[in-house]
Amino acid sequence: PAPGTADRTRADRAPEGRAPAPRTSALRTAAHGIRDFHLGSDPGLGRFRSALTAGLAMAGALGIEYVYARLAGAAPQDMIVHMIIGTVIAMLGSNALAGPSAVTNLRIAAFFPVALFAGLLPGIAVAGHEVAMLAGFVVVMFAAVYVRRFGLAFFFYGFMGWMGYFFAAFLHPQVSQLPGLLVAVLLATVWVTGLCLALLRNRAGNALRHARAAFGARARAVSRTAAALLA
Structure with a gap:
């Protein structure tokens, strides 16, 4: 035989009694890749949590305002106004109350009605005067942006005030409707x-755990990419 043939034959022959090296299935590798992509693309699951909270808040507010309007015997137009305003409060409030401190969140939520009525009342006052309404838009928009300098909570307060003015200027609610709007x-x-x-409170420990999982997922993705380039 040619030189080296016997050595290659012995090298190619698997040792008796030894099991073949285990291989990770392609399905398992793909599943790990999908999991790491999901964890890495949303560190701490912040976006998922924000979307879930906002969706539940708006859906619940729509149902609550609808039931309230029906029980109060509100007209169809009033029902729509109640549902829209309630949904706006729920949407903005779900983002404003994303902090971990319950006391701070309660203090922030206590001023939601104040912020919205700060824009709603001037909007009702100028609803029938086009020039005053347009001038009021400029003033309210400036104020809504200016108050952001006082902290994140005022970002949402300014937004609520602007939305209150917007709805009052275009939907033309009457002064007699203010008690119903306040209840809504x-x-x-x-x-x-x-x-x-109570249900979707943002806990700091959970956020840290999810953030660490996202960091690990991104690190594994970099390692897989580097290994594929070096292979």
Whole structure:
């Protein structure tokens, strides 16, 4: 035989009694890749949690305002106004109450009605005057942006005030409707506060654990990419 043939034959022959090296299945590798992509693309699951909270808050507010309007015998137009305002409070409130401190969140939520009515009342006052309404838009928009300098909570307060003015200017609610609107705003505030504090409270320990999992997922993705380039 040619030189080296016997050595190659012995090298190619698997040792007796030894099992073949285990191989990770392609399906398992793909599953790990999908999991790491999901964890790495949303560190701490912040976006998923924010979307879930906002969706539940708005859906619940729509239902609560609808039931309230039906029980109060509100007209169809009033029902729509209540549902829209309640949904706006729920949407903005779910983001404003994303902090881990329950006391701070309660203090922030207490001023939701104040912020919205700060824009709603001037909007009702100028609803029938086009020039005053347009000038008021400029003033309210400036104020909504200016108050952001006082902290994150005021970002949402300014937004609520601007939305209150917007709805009042275009939907033309009457002064006689203010008690019903106040109840609608209070219901939405209580709903979103209870949802964020009792059911979907943001806990710092969970956020840290999810952030560490996201870091590990990104590190594994970099390692796999580097290994594929060097292979």
